[in-house]
Amino acid sequence: MAINKMAGKTAGDAGAGDEGVLARCAVAFTRWAEKWFPDAFVFVVLGVIIVAAGNLATGAPVGAVATGVGDGFWSLIPFTIQMSMVVITGYVVASSPPVLRLIEWLARVPATGRGAVAFTAFVSMAASYLNYALSLVLGALLVRALARRQDIRVDYRAAGAAAYLGLGATWALGLSSSAAMLQANPASLPKAVADITGIIPLSQTIFLWQSMVMGLVILLVSVAIAYYSAPGDAQARTAADLGVDVTEAAAETGAATRPGDWLELTPILPLVIVALGAGFLVHEFQNKPALGVISNLNTYNFFFIMLGLLLHGRLRSFLNAVSKAVPSTAGVLIQFPFYGAIAQLLTQVPGSDGQSISHHLAHLFVSLASGGTFPVVIGIYSAILGFLVPSGGGKWIIEAPYVMQAAIDVNAHKGWAVQVYNAAEALPNLINPFWMLPLLGVLGLKAKDIVGFSFTQLLFHLPLVLFLLWLLAPAA
Template sequence: MSFEAGAKPRAEGENLLARIALRFAAWSEHWFPDAFIFAAAAVVVVAVAALVNGASAAVVTKSFGDGFWSLIPFTMQQVMVVISGYVIASSPPVARLIDRIAALPRSGRGAVAFIAIVTMALSLINWALSLVFGGLLARAIAEREDLKMDYRAAGAAAYMGLGCTWALGVSSSAAQLQANAGAMPKALIEITGVIPFTQTIFLWQSMAMLAVLTVVSTLIAYWSAPSPSRAVTASMMGIDAATRTPPLRPRERPGEYLEYSPAITLLLAALAGGWLIQEFAAKNWILAISNLNTYNFGLLMLGLLLHWRPRSFLNATAKAVPATVGILIQFPLYGGVTAIMTAMTPEGHSLALRLAEFFSSINTRESFPVVMGLYSAALGFFIPSGGGKWVLEAPYVMQAANELKVHLGWAVQVYNAAEALPNLINPFFMLPLLGVLGVKARDIVGFTALQLAFHLPIVLFLLWALGLTLVYTPPVIP
């Protein structure tokens, strides 16, 4: 009997919430279109709304075309986040590190909790790195014969970085965008100004929320993992967990000499190291790391060093590129949507201003974090893109924050914390991890849905309570 044929009785033995989540995952996997369709639909809906708001067809179409390429710098930056994360995680030294730490857990449940902790920590640095590293760690532990780990629960734990904590660290697309004037659309700068990391992810309130969510997620991962008698292992699912990245093939031609020599790697790393030393010496380290170009540059050069030979680095890069397709295709659409939303009518009222007025009218300073958190989480299920969705929301959300005197950095963190919630049940960002694990979304989403049931009320409460401790300051326009 195959795993699929025997899975139903096991699912029925789980708690009610897990059964509902598994059925929902199967339904969404069957009926939900590609995320590109949601982005394209957003263009159509916003264009129609702008026309209803009084903008002419000429203004709407021109705004769409003008804005289509407005996010190209940020798009490429996010592509490099994915590539650098994959390159580092798949390097031989990191692969050996994974094998070593895979020997640390002493029980199946302990292994699941351990994977959750590791991936949440890594997600604060690079969300793509956390996905790939977490998936490879789950596979390495699944190889062990001395403990019986539920592979589905382990896969869900490997997703906790992106499903819980990534947007509260330097990997946050929204915080990175707000800290980099060169990457922001001009219309957004005029509303929010530049908001440094000290006012977003490095707020003590943000770090307190991160600590709470890390502890809660780890405990849920541990207690929701099935006992050894009920665990479904990788072998039971027909998965060979021993899969490894193939070694380099032998050099065949003289022209490949430099591809296999570390000389080029060392020279590039020396140049990069010299620049990074000067960059951090000239600036406060927080300001230096807030620059997404500096962040990506350092990670990419680290990946090159870890692979040692240029050919190994290039092979890893080639494998990482397919994971960037969604970013490359969707972000230009988000840029067009932003331009349409901020295009002025003859009366001087953009769609973004209308929405800002609406959210200001139904909110107070105290209710803003909860209402906007719920709104952002709901929208995130249909537009699964942290940076792209922020560009859509920011013009009217941040305008409302200004009018209600909500701390602008905390408004960004409201988005960050809430935006991660739909990731727990949306298959879009699971795709890179699922590819590493060799499973389907429905295999792990029951466990991630259980996390969502706990996260939603906790996140909303923390956004409200911690937001009360912050004082509004006007935006700084460069």
């Protein structure tokens, strides 16, 4: 209802004279970012240099630091391919004729530019509770569809930032939570973590009533901020203003003129493959916990490939969509290896005392925590480390042994400790270009275009999340 009320305001309500404080702040931050915010690749290069300098400062040999860069550089290749496939398969499904019709229908719901931004935020965050990758691609294509409307002026930057809120606000509180899924699945949980924490069921993490209340509050606040920070008509910069082409070319299927064309155009081949894929998925759900199957990124990508084949119905249409999606993965492919090097330097290169940088950081923050302050202290720590190691599951494996031991030592609720990590994990995403890359590729934007609006969200999210983590903390 709140979304409809927002969307129902008249276009005149968004005039320049009605620009609120949040809108002026977001525009000011964005103008600053447009001038000073570099390409996302600069951040990852600076990250490598800063962490390497930190290693040297702790007494690590130069050779060990250089070796750490090389050893870590390719460590995220499986994840790199997975995330690239998330973009490709998500785009393929979302660009299929049936889903495009659904997105076009959704794009007709808002009645004003500001309402469109708020609506995008709601759709993105709601989808992220099911799967973070879905929220990225669905949100991005919804923004493109909204930008094609001629009856409202949608600020393309604000809408892009709103589409990113699934990753920047709520994803880790839902079924995509890598930490919660790892803790609930004994087959996936590393022994070093399991020996300390034991198995923690989802009923004690993402399905705690405190966690669900926190997720709802964050969603509502984020939608409101998205609405009030969006520029009005006079200040809005549309996709056309930014030089972004949002037209969607019709699928090129053509007619069969030779036997090879017939194979590309027949629906028989895709249906056979989809039937085989469906058999595999049925087997997975019959023999594994449903939540474990859903949380597996390989299975998720497999499902979307099969769904894409089914929705396109023709191999030629499917491959045309893949070709259009591949350029959107460029940032992911070149930057993820550098993040792998950063993770290696943080966790695997010991200083003169034999301890890594992450170990020193952990003990610094954990030493400050008591039972009452534990959620806030660990939340701050996880958010800071999350900017340098933007991987929910990988970072949890790094943090879990000492964070969960600290939770036990101060008699904190173990499941809530996981949720502290989850809620704080999303905070740095709001300004970290790492997770923006798939979205930006689809939108045709740079990080500097949306970071002013996402930074505005961060100004509210940081105190709100830390307060909720403290206020809602259940007893052990």
